[in-house]
Amino acid sequence: MEHTTEITLANFEPRVMEEGILVLDAWAPWCGPCRAFGPIFDRVAAKNPDVVWGKLNTQDEPDLAGGLRIQAIPTLMIFRDRVLVFRESGVLPESALTELVQKVRELDMDAVRRDIAAQPEAAR
Numbered sequence: 001m002e003h004t005t006e007i008t009l010a011n012f013e014p015r016v017m018e019e020g021i022l023v024l025d026a027w028a029p030w031c032g033p034c035r036a037f038g039p040i041f042d043r044v045a046a047k048n049p050d051v052v053w054g055k056l057n058t059q060d061e062p063d064l065a066g067g068l069r070i071q072a073i074p075t076l077m078i079f080r081d082r083v084l085v086f087r088e089s090g091v092l093p094e095s096a097l098t099e100l101v102q103k104v105r106e107l108d109m110d111a112v113r114r115d116i117a118a119q120p121e122a123a124r
Contacts (some may be wrong), residue, residue: 003045004025004041004045004053004054005055006054006055006057007024007054007055007056007061008056008061009061009063009064012056012064015052015054016079016082017082018052019082020051020080021051021052021078021079021080021101021104022051022052022054022078022079023041023045023051023052023053023076023078024054024055024076024077024078024079025037025038025041025054025055025056025074025076026056026058026065026068026070026073026074026075026077027056027058027073027074028057028058028073029057030059031073033073033074033090033091036091037074037091037092040092040093040094040097041053041055041097043094044094044097044098044101047098048098048101051101056068056070058070058073071089072089072090074089074090074091075088075089076092076097078100078101078104080104080107080112081109083109083112083116085104085107086100086104
């Protein structure tokens with residue numbers, strides 16, 4: 001059973017605008033670390049069916065990758081309730097990804113939005 005969704009320029013915005021959690025793996029087929037991270041991503045996705053797990057092939061979607069300022073791959077981005085709450089490049093161990101998803105579930109999104117609103121415009 002497939003637990004991930006291909007994210008493209010056409011479906012990115014509708015997916016991000018949904019309530020809930022979207023975990024996005026920006027990768028490319030020629031990237032060794034991406035190939036190493038792929039099975040980790042898939043295993044954690046299978047254990048967390050309440051989360052949307054998206055795969056962004058940066059080779060096939062260069063405009064979207066550029067718009068998201070993807071400069072290194074793999075890059076993991078996590079959105080919750082339309083807010084980017086995590087972004088990091090590199091391979092995460094399975095335990096770290098599992099823990100990260102749990103921490104995102106536990107976020108107080110009202111507090112996150114207040115923190116964002118309190119930041120100077122240039123920092124947003």
